Each structure stands twice: as C-alpha cells, then as structure tokens.
Amino acid sequence: MTSPAVVQAPPAEQRAVVDGPPVARPAALPEARSGVAHLVPVVPSSTRRRTVPRWVRRPIGPLLLLLLWQVAVWTGTAGTDLLASPATVVRTLGHLTADGELGGAIAVSLERVGKGILIGGIAGISLALLAGLFRTGEDLIDASVQMLRTVPFVGLIPLFIIWFGIGETPKVALVALGVAFPLYLNTYAGVRNVDAGLVEAARTLGLSRFGLIRHVILPGALPNVLVGVRYSLGIAWLALVFAEQINANRGIGQLMMDAQEFQRTDVILACLVVYAFLGLAVDAIVRLLERGLLSWRPAFSGS
Amino acid sequence: MASSLQRIVTPVLDPEPGIDPAAEAGLEPASGYRPPADPRLAVSVRGLTRAFASNTVIDRLDLDVPAGQFVVLLGASGCGKSTLLRILADLDTEIGGDVRVPARRAVAFQSPRLLPWKRVWRNVVLGLPGRPDRARAAAALAEVGLEARAEAWPKTLSGGEAQRTSLARALVREPELLLLDEPFGALDALTRLKAQDLVWRLWRRHRPAVLLVTHDVEEALLLADRALVMKDGVIAHSVDVDLSRPRDVGDPTFLALRADLLGRLGVDAPRSVA
Ligand SMILES: Nc1ncnc2c1ncn2[C@@H]1O[C@H](COP(=O)(O)OP(=O)(O)OP(=O)(O)O)[C@@H](O)[C@H]1O
Ligand SMILES: [Mg+2]
Numbered sequence: 001m002t003s004p005a006v007v008q009a010p011p012a013e014q015r016a017v018v019d020g021p022p023v024a025r026p027a028a029l030p031e032a033r034s035g036v037a038h039l040v041p042v043v044p045s046s047t048r049r050r051t052v053p054r055w056v057r058r059p060i061g062p063l064l065l066l067l068l069w070q071v072a073v074w075t076g077t078a079g080t081d082l083l084a085s086p087a088t089v090v091r092t093l094g095h096l097t098a099d100g101e102l103g104g105a106i107a108v109s110l111e112r113v114g115k116g117i118l119i120g121g122i123a124g125i126s127l128a129l130l131a132g133l134f135r136t137g138e139d140l141i142d143a144s145v146q147m148l149r150t151v152p153f154v155g156l157i158p159l160f161i162i163w164f165g166i167g168e169t170p171k172v173a174l175v176a177l178g179v180a181f182p183l184y185l186n187t188y189a190g191v192r193n194v195d196a197g198l199v200e201a202a203r204t205l206g207l208s209r210f211g212l213i214r215h216v217i218l219p220g221a222l223p224n225v226l227v228g229v230r231y232s233l234g235i236a237w238l239a240l241v242f243a244e245q246i247n248a249n250r251g252i253g254q255l256m257m258d259a260q261e262f263q264r265t266d267v268i269l270a271c272l273v274v275y276a277f278l279g280l281a282v283d284a285i286v287r288l289l290e291r292g293l294l295s296w297r298p299a300f301s302g303s
Numbered sequence: 304m305a306s307s308l309q310r311i312v313t314p315v316l317d318p319e320p321g322i323d324p325a326a327e328a329g330l331e332p333a334s335g336y337r338p339p340a341d342p343r344l345a346v347s348v349r350g351l352t353r354a355f356a357s358n359t360v361i362d363r364l365d366l367d368v369p370a371g372q373f374v375v376l377l378g379a380s381g382c383g384k385s386t387l388l389r390i391l392a393d394l395d396t397e398i399g400g401d402v403r404v405p406a407r408r409a410v411a412f413q414s415p416r417l418l419p420w421k422r423v424w425r426n427v428v429l430g431l432p433g434r435p436d437r438a439r440a441a442a443a444l445a446e447v448g449l450e451a452r453a454e455a456w457p458k459t460l461s462g463g464e465a466q467r468t469s470l471a472r473a474l475v476r477e478p479e480l481l482l483l484d485e486p487f488g489a490l491d492a493l494t495r496l497k498a499q500d501l502v503w504r505l506w507r508r509h510r511p512a513v514l515l516v517t518h519d520v521e522e523a524l525l526l527a528d529r530a531l532v533m534k535d536g537v538i539a540h541s542v543d544v545d546l547s548r549p550r551d552v553g554d555p556t557f558l559a560l561r562a563d564l565l566g567r568l569g570v571d572a573p574r575s576v577a
C-alpha cells in the first residue's frame with residue numbers, strides 16, 4: 001500500500017505570523033497588512049464584551065412590569081378594589097402562608113394534578129407505544145385517538161360531572177385527559193420517526209426485538225416524549241384550573257372561589273401567582289430531566 | 304463446507320414456503336446443489352432473485368466466497384450492489400433463491416450509524432451477549448486507534464473517527480463475514496487512504512471473509528483477493544488479483560487489471576496515473 005506524501009508543516013517563522021500570540025505581535029503589523037480593508041474581522045467570543053451578565057438582564061423585563069402595575073395602583077389608574085397592588089399581593093401571600101391555608105390548598109391541588117398526570121401519562125405513553133411499535137396496535141388505537149383528540153377536553157366537564165359527580169374524580173379525570181393526548185401524539189411521532197438506518201444497523205448487531213426497543217427505539221423517541229411531557233404539564237395546570245371551578249371544596253380553586261365572593265382581588269392574584277410558580281417549578285424539573293436524559297445531544301443554546 | 308452456513312431466509316418465491324427441515328438440521332437443501340468439497344465457504348448464493356415491483360434488480364445470481372477471502376464488488380450505480388449486500392446481511396428477505404451466510408457476520412455502512420445516545424464504547428459492544436464489556440470495547444477501539452475516545456458521545460466524533468468506530472463495532476463481533484458498503488465513500492482522500500490501510504491490516508489479523516462494495520477501482524485492486532463486477536443482475540465478471548502485498552499502483556500488472564476493470568465498468572479511456 002502506498003502512503004501519500006506527507007504535507008510539510010510551514011517553517012517556524014512563517015507560522016508565527018499566522019498564529020502567534022496577539023500580545024507578541026508588533027503594533028505596526030495590522031497596518032502592514034494590505035488588501036484586508038474589505039474583510040470583516042472574526043472576533044473571538046472571549047473578547048466579545050458583555051456589559052451586563054445574563055442573569056441580571058433576564059429579570060429586568062418582569063421587574064419593570066411589576067413596577068408599572070404598582071405605579072398604576074398608586075396613581076389610581078387601577079382602583080384598589082379592582083386590582084390589588086403587588087405589595088398587597090405579597091402581603092396576602094404572607095398571611096395565607098402563615099395561617100397554613102395556602103400550604104393545605106397547594107397540597108390538595110398538587111395531589112389532584114399529580115394523580116391526573118400519573119394516570120394520563122401512563123395511559124398516553126403506553127397507548128402510544130402500543131400503536132407505535134405494533135401494526136395491530138396502530139390499527140386498533142391510532143384512529144380512535146386521532147378522532148377523540150379533536151374533542152376539546154374542557155367541553156367534557158358537564159359529562160364528567162354526570163358520570164363522576166362533583167368529588168375528586170372528575171377533577172383528576174380532566175387533568176388525566178388533558179395530559180394523555182399531547183403525550184400520546186408526541187410519543188407516537190417519536191417512535192415512528194426513529195432513524196430507520198439506526199434500526200437497520202442495530203438489527204445487524206443481532207439485537208433482539210426487545211433489545212431493539214430498549215436500546216434504539218425508546219431512546220430515539222425520548223426527545224419527542226420529553227417535548228410531550230413539557231407540553232402536557234402545561235395543559236395539566238390549565239386543566240386543574242378548569243377542574244377546580246367544579247364545586248371545589250378544597251384546594252387553590254376553592255381559595256379563589258371564596259375570594260371571588262368577597263371581592264378579594266389580592267387573594268385571587270396571590271392564587272394566580274401560586275399557580276404560575278407551580279407551573280414554573282414543574283417546567284424547571286422537566287428541564288433538569290431533559291439535561292440529564294439528553295446529554296448526548298449537542299444542544300443549540302442561542303447566542 | 305456450506306453446511307456450516309446458516310440459511311438465513313425462507314425465500315418468498317420458493318414454491319413451498321415454510322421452514323425447510325433439512326436446512327434446519329444443517330443439511331443441504333433439496334435444490335440439487337452440492338457444495339464443493341474444498342475449504343469452507345463464507346457466502347454461498349444460488350439463483351438469487353430480487354425484484355422491486357416489476358424492476359428485477361438481481362436475476363438468478365450465483366456467488367461463492369471462500370472463508371477469509373477479501374472480495375471487492377464493483378458495478379455501475381444502481382446495478383444492485385447495496386441490494387445484494389443487504390440480502391447477505393439478512394436485512395432484506397423479499398427474495399427468491401438460496402442464500403447462505405455464516406451466523407457471525409457484521410456490516411459497516413457508508414454512514415457510521417452509531418447510536419447518538421450511547422457513548423462510543425457502548426456502541427461498540429452493543430448487541431453482544433452478556434453485560435456490556437468495557438475491556439472488550441477498549442481492545443476493539445485500540446485496534447482502530449480510538450481508545451482515547453471511548454467515553455465520547457458519537458456526535459462529537461469526526462467523520463473518520465465515527466467510521467473507525469463503526470469498523471470497531473463490526474470487528475468486535477469476530478465476524479466470519481464482514482460486509483462493507485462503501486465505508487470510505489464519505490471520507491476525504493487522505494483519511495480514505497488511512498482507512499483502507501486500516502481495513503487491510505484488520506483483515507490480515509482477523510481474516511474474516513470481506514465483501515466490500517466500492518466505486519473506486521484502484522481501491523479495489525489495492526485491497527482485494529478477487530474483484531467482482533456486477534451487471535444486469537448477476538456477477539458478470541470475476542478476476543483474481545494475484546499481486547503481492549503491499550501493492551504498487553504503478554505496477555504494470557496492476558495497471559493492466561485496472562484498465563481491464565474500467566473497461567468492463569464502461570469507462571473506455573482509462574485515466575492516466577499520476
Ligand atoms: N426500496 C427500494 N424500492 C424500490 N427500488 C429500489 C429499492 N432499493 C433499491 N431499489 C432499486 O434497485 C436498484 C439497485 O439499487 P442499489 O441500491 O442496490 O444500487 P447500487 O448498486 O448499490 O448503487 P450505488 O452504487 O449507487 O449505491 C436501483 O435501481 C434502485 O432504484
Ligand atoms: Mg449502493
């Protein structure tokens with residue numbers, strides 16, 4: 001076998017001009033380079049100047065909004081009986097937390113949403129796997145799911161009340177239903193879009209059908225499943241808020257209903273803040289999950 | 304002996320589909336074909352047919368590859384080389400005829416096809432029986448010069464590194480038959496030369512039978528014991544490359560063989576050698 005000619009490295013002095021350290025470069029050199037006037041310099045990212053770090057820049061927008069809201073209440077643009085000021089909301093949050101009312105309500109609501117997510121998640125993912133992995137499963141399941149998903153699930157509330165009464169069951173069922181569909185759709189798409197070349201390669205490695213599912217198809221579908229998880233968790237909170245309007249005798253929803261009766265906008269706003277923070281917390285958990293499970297993926301993090 | 308080979312498929316065009324008890328018992332099939340009494344075969348194909356709808360790509364093809372032989376398969380684009388390789392890899396079973404290959408075989412494709420969610424070393428030992436064996440992976444990676452990248456994610460490998468990983472993954476199975484479908488096709492010229500050299504050294508050490516598909520006649524003649532030209536659905540030409548190794552592209556016999564093969568591939572005026 002012939003070996004190709006080795007490419008000669010440039011002589012040392014020639015190289016120094018190309019990649020010598022910038023500090024050692026004589027000050028006159030840039031001017032000495034002619035014919036570069038039309039070129040654009042590539043700036044190393046380490047020297048790109050960041051005046052304000054990102055963690056400082058990010059919260060500025062929301063803080064400005066809060067300030068605007070506070071000013072609006074102070075100046076009377078928004079009456080205090082219509083909209084409580086941020087300061088009042090914070091104080092109310094303090095009271096509600098102190099007397100344990102809020103903690104209890106959160107626990108009840110979390111239980112509802114947790115049960116719903118669990119039931120809906122298991123149903124959505126297992127149906128999707130059955131439909132994605134087996135031809136018979138697809139024939140039996142997919143058409144029905146595709147048909148049912150066009151029904152807006154919130155519209156099922158009256159039916160659920162007739163079926164399940166006004167206890168916990170219709171609330172959990174509504175959350176489960178809201179969660180199941182996005183999870184099903186994303187998982188199914190994930191399974192079906194696994195790279196056929198990888199499946200083929202894995203088959204030549206002698207993987208069994210089970211090994212193929214475990215090592216190739218499930219990990220290949222995982223990014224899609226996680227997209228489904230994030231989306232469906234968002235839906236879960238939405239479903240919870242709707243569900244808790246059904247005669248809630250406990251939970252955050254009940255706090256809000258009571259507050260509505262007494263025109264306590266501060267309590268309503270405090271509850272909304274709690275909903276928002278719970279949603280944020282869950283989103284953060286999913287992000288962590290993604291980072292752990294998808295660490296193999298070189299992610300684009302923006303610039 | 305062909306009876307040591309596994310009959311991988313129940314041909315769908317067989318008049319009597321179903322499991323052939325004779326073949327199951329390791330006996331020769333009833334087709335009347337008698338395997339030659341000479342050394343063991345790594346591939347034995349008789350009357351292979353493959354059609355896509357009305358397009359018959361492989362038409363009653365016969366092929367024997369002795370154990371340990373390095374065979375290169377040439378042919379015009381679209382003549383069915385990949386199709387044949389996929390059949391030998393048991394990836395395509397919509398066939399007629401009788402195909403026998405060893406149970407231990409491995410494939411490397413034009414693209415490396417590594418699982419991006421498994422670290423390099425886990426990719427290498429994927430599918431081997433038992434627990435993932437780190438030491439075994441390390442040994443295979445060392446053979447292709449990649450022991451340092453064992454813990455890397457496949458997406459961080461260069462094209463050549465990924466292709467070498469794919470080779471390590473094939474070799475760790477200690478195949479009796481190694482199927483390579485243009486494994487160097489996507490590599491730059493320099494990396495390609497190194498990869499050819501690597502394949503040749505690995506072949507010399509492990510001695511699997513190799514079936515390498517390529518478009519490069521020079522590559523074929525540098526590596527092969529035997530060069531095949533595929534045309535009209537059959538092996539139209541087979542030539543033994545009786546040149547000592549390492550081979551010299553300037554050797555007159557080499558040049559004559561090259562001109563002959565290029566002619567058979569429909570390239571009339573051989574390019575001049577640099
Ligand atoms: N899945 C398929 N469905 C229909 N036709 C196919 C399919 N796979 C291959 N063919 C046809 O079979 C013929 C042979 O294809 P094949 O991929 O084996 O060619 P090849 O010799 O490997 O070509 P190349 O050198 O370009 O890779 C082509 O005409 C192709 O269009
Ligand atoms: Mg091909």
